[in-house]
Amino acid sequence: MNKTLLLVFALLIGTITVNSQESRYGVRIGANLSSISSDDITGDFDKSRIGVVVGFLADFALTEKLRLQPEFQYSGQGNKDKDLRVNYLQVPILLKYNITDLFNIQLGPQAGIKIWEWEDNQADIADFSTFDFAGVAGIGVNITDNFFVDLRYAFGLSNVFDEDGSAIEIDGTSRNIQLSVGYRL
Structure with missing residues (x-):
């Protein structure tokens, strides 16, 4: 299922790239305030x-x-406790609707692959799953034609903990508020 979703995203990007009349490219950088929502994690x-x-x-x-x-982005997420820190490479695919020339709203899916987690997990903390899927909603402000600011909320749709690789079973989903600035060419 996970590989099928990634393939569909890749085909969608390829199709849009070929059919697009106007395309722009850019970079963005910002900060996350993230957490893991779980009834199984206490303290x-x-x-x-x-x-x-x-x-x-x-x-x-x-x-x-x-x-x-x-x-395509790098994102440092998880909780403040070092045992619950994880970094991802993510592919959000957002539909962006321009309300005006200044404001837009954004909505779409996001797939992520774990590239790092804290290595010295305690015995009572589970390992992170390799894949993470989330839904993303946000608002954007175009400061100029090139500079912009985005505020997004990503809510996890999959369990971030590995169900097969752990002796104990923990369920949890990611939550992430992201503020970023960017530049489009």
Whole structure:
């Protein structure tokens, strides 16, 4: 199922790239305030982590007001406790609707692959799953034609803990508020 979703995303990006009339490319950098929502984690593990997000984007016109914005980004997420820190490479694919020339709203799926987790996990903390899927909603402000600011909320749709690789069973989903600035060419 996970591989099928990634293949569909890749085909969608390829199709849009070929059919797009207007395309722009850019970079974005910002900060995450992330946490893991779980009834199975108790104690001090519910504190949020501040992490960095940095990535590249493509911006394709679909209609006059509707755009497709696939991205490739690094994101530091998890909780403040070192045992619950995880970093991802993510591919958000956002539909962006321009309300005005200044404001837009964004909505779409996001697939992520784990590239790092804290190595010295305690015996009572499970390993992170390799894949993470989330839904993303956000608002954007175009400061100029090139500079922009985004505020997004990503809510996890899959269990972030590995169900097969752990002796104990923990369920949890990611939550992430992201503020970023960017530049489009």
